[in-house]
Amino acid sequence: MSSLRIVLGVGRTPSGHRGTGRRRAAAALAAVVCASVLAGCGDSGSNESKGGPEKSNDRGPITLASGKDTTGTVQGQLDRWNKQHPDEKVTLVELPESADQQRQQFIQNAQTKSDAYTVLNLDPIWVAEFAANQWIDELPAKEFPLDKMIPAVVKTGNYYGKQYGIPFNTNAGLLFYRTDLLDKIGAKPPTTWAEMKQDCEKVRKLPEGKGIGCYAGQFDKYEGLTVNFSEAVASAGGNVVDAKGKATVDTEAAKKGLQFLVDGFKDGTIPKQAATYQEEDGRRAFQAGKLLFHRQWPYQWTLAGAKDGSSKVAGKFGVATLPGLAGPGRSSLGGLDLAISKFAKNKATALDFIKFFSNEENARTNLKVTSAAPPYAALYDDPALRKQFPYLATLKDSLATATPRPVVVKYGDATAAIQESTSAALSGSKPVDAALADMQRNLSAAIAEK
Template sequence: MPRLLPLALAALMLAGCAAGDGGTEGSGSRDGSGPITLAIGRDTTGYLRPLLDRWNQAHPAERVTLLELPEATDEQRAQMVANLQAGSDRYDVLGLDVVWTAEFAEAGWIVPLERSMFPLDRFLPPVVDTAVYRGKLWAVPYTSNAGLLYYRKDLLDAAGFEPPTTWAQLREQARALHAEHGIGGYAGQFLAYEGLTVNFAEAVQSAGGGQILSTDGTRVTMDPDRAEAGLDFLLGGFREGWIPQESLSFKEEESRLAFQEGRLAFARNWPHAYGPATQSGIAGRFGVTRLPGLHGPGAGSLGGLNLAISAFSRHQKSAVEFIRYFTGLENQRRVLTDGSFPPVWTELYDDPGLVERFPYLPVLKQSILSARPRPARADYDQVSLVIASTVSGALTPPFEESSDDVIASLKGQLDEIIRAP
């Protein structure tokens, strides 16, 4: 366990935070120590409890209680927002999806943090950027993420295929393996929620460098040709049958299970799916590579989880100390080895022992560094909802709308959101 921040220094840091833009009036009076609650998405691998137990054994007066929120990020956000809008002090430390930083900071639900309190220079640079809004640090990176392509190595080897790097290769291989083995060719997260927004964004980004919105979220930058190419890639899979219809109901867990149960030849998922697959019936028979694109390797969407402190927490000293502990190097190692989540410390990706145990780490590091951030907008949830609902309608039979009509409609809806006061 790293040496923790002295209480006096934490108090000074949080007192300064209370005066920052976006901070909640009076948050400085809430900087006491005591028991805290960590509100975070459901732990599907069981790695969290041991980390929390270590903290609790060393801090009996500042015990942390784990409050697991639903698996889907949309549902996590809904519960957090309801709590914070009510000014409740039930949550102390919040596990925030990287796309929520702007919204939570703008609403005054979280407190700004002092950069010097955390070893940010040893973190992956794109990951740190997800915790910054309007020049201030509002959270501390805990896990990173970038989309990866999981594939059945045994089936590809038997067919004489190399892992695909382009959409054309993926289509050819998925169709062939679907026909030969009677399994789904490819799937991602295609339910109408944030997961579909991410999958569509990755398709647009992988069609020659397209992007839906500018990074600062102030402009719709979606090139119609690239966006149509990305949509056509997905739509063609559903029309031709190598993307199964059941995947229209897939979130992360459904697609993970379908792949590790042998029902898919290829699956787009986050790195956390790697660990469970090594304990499943396909152990030793699958591989991981970068997402394919129109002309070569594609560009994933940058994901991950950051830890922030509720502006309504009455134990913000303890919350700061806990975040320093939880994001420390040793715990980051366990995040990878026990939870299969990508750490945020750069040096772990180059650790020979870890690379031997997790041979996909070099690919993952490259994927994270080349991934595109999602727009930093306080109303990102509205943007995501419009994208997911529009794309979902296009991918659902009977496929009546043309791709150019879908993209034109989507662009119009996004323009309205951007122009709204």
Template sequence: MAFARRARRIAIAAGSLTALLAVAACGGSSETTPGGGASADAAYDQKGPITYVQGKDTSGNVPKLIAQWNSEHPDEKVTLQELPDNADQQRAQMLQNAQIKSDKMTVLSVDVVWTAEFAANQIVDELPADKFPTDDFLPATVNTAKYFNKLYAYPASSDGGLLYYRKDLLEKYDLQAPATWDELKSACDKIKQGENDSKLNCFAGQYNKYEGLTVNFAENVNSAGGVIVGEDGKANVNTPEAKAGLDRMVNWFKDGTIPKGAITWQEEQGRQAFQDGNLIFHRNWPYVYSLASKDDGSSKIVGKFDVAPLPGESGAGVSSLGGHNMAISKYAKNKGTATDFIKWWTSQDIQKSNVIATSAAPTRTALYTDADVTKKFAYMPILLKSIETAQPRPVAVKYGDVTLAIQDSAYGALQGQTTSDAALSELQTKLEGLIK
């Protein structure tokens, strides 16, 4: 059902183009689109050096993989271009590169929610179907790479939200991993009272005004039974269910369940707080597991934490579907090498080595039951369910405007600048104008 809802939302959203890229889109030539004739085939035969562009690598493993490729392909070397770790800033730089039709970016690591915008505005190529088979990938990840049922990117990494928790503290107070938000709050209160440690906080996710806030807002709304966009593709966020989700975030900031300072946190600030032993519970992505397990002194909770599904109202909650896909810039050179590099990077062997090194969520279905992977990361079944039951964020050609509207409304409520009712009413109006 999630896939069908997404397809409907794409169809409704596709009627308009992002204003920032209107000129670039109109100036693009269909002759370079794969499947469009001899010129397309020729473009995908060209080989040589390329540039791979992604957000900041927090794992330290990306340069190692690129070095491996370069040693095996000395005439087709890949240069890594790291962008900021902020998703909104990554997107902005990729859009700017497309505006000037620069060939400096070849392979783009794109957030799963950018596909419609990048495809509609001809920032990335439609990928040749015969060169990019998708049978062995998680269906949810393939769906994020398509626009009007055509493939514009290749699934490189997935993401499902997880609840990290201090296993040692829960065991000390004879508690189980919480299945609901109320259970989490009750466990926090008991542990904090027993520990009497002013530095120990209850829970946090990502609340700074950026894409992470859109994710956290969506998860709270969805886990309360609400939606941002309904099955009919129309905005439907001004509801009692959505209000319950937003109210929880607002109230937890007010009563200290979420520390006040978390209003500035993105993924890395929250991860650091959890690793420093200052959080009992933490919502974040799978990559945190590997970093929090390092025994080099950077983590104070090695062996003291575990993961569980995100909580909900009466049972397991709902994650926003995260992850990144690899796409080829419309204006790139050496698209033949770009094709080979993407297929190599997303191959089962390379994905397996990467997940073992970094705990990143793979897109190859078989890796979730691979003996070597599950031996190191026993939570793989939890992660797989998180991804399979995840809800996509709103799909829209004007996604940049959509996510900014969500961030504005949610952030205003969290800051106490407006009520939840007013925030959701305003957001409903904005989304009705953006998603048509």
């Protein structure tokens, strides 16, 4: 059976963790090409390639299935590959903006054993689930320069000692802040939640700080909420899931982390509208000068610094590591890993494409054009890049202490449990203790289910 697959035009904004955004012209790469393609969709009996990609000699056209590229840079990289490989062209298949919806479409594609998606650009936390369900192939680790990448980032693509995902980029949360306003009150970037609140109170007393929102992150009921909750718990000294794989949200640290967020909405530290913020909602608010502090991925650096009139805070902001309960906080580890669908055709081409798409040259380009955090360790110490992106040292520090979200085979159930209870606490419909008790029970059940 075949079905019509539409390849959408590419817009602009984050790579690494998912976001939304309006379409814009890319700053330094070729313009986006919009097209419609007819992609075959078959069952495993007739279309599934035999064995993994290292055993396949099948070559020909493939697809790259990925979340919305709001940076406008991916098509330019595909064009370079396609020019050199006219018989093995890669077509971009853009999935919805929401990470949860992307995951759903990836799973639907796998469960129907469709060959419509060849290379998958996955949130690293999905790799274990997809590998356990045999929806993606093991990759030949020795054929990739994994020794040049940050070990913790490489580990995101590993499942039971085998490599199923190759890092395309990585990500760690940063605290974006208004340098002009903090300078006015003689303050440095806060390292604790209490300092952040104090700074906000002082700024709001300034004529230029009147009515400004203090702090925002990603608090809509989607994957970003799991990220922000996990960071709050880690930044209070706890873990959502411990080293033995046991749910540990029935702890004092978890309570303090969630209480920080709940109190923020109650006392106005976090604007009420931030309850529906995903990445792009907060970015637009920060760029419009409506926020003093913003928890965000590195991609915001380039967009907030644009001097084309789209950002009111260009030249007026800096970045720091996230604040925590008693000192610097800890970010969740984000990013994107490239994998090959178990049910794809032309896996030999797919393997070579991943080698190209994930190489250091492309990682350097992505950093320069979109501020995407590279997986290659050496790029963080490159003098020229540090001059262009002063936040690289801070990002390196954030990555060094970043923690993965719960590595759970039934990750969909796990993240749903976290989102449901966190959302209930933030909205005030459930007390913090009750929300965490429910989360502990439901998260434990998700972990126990195999």
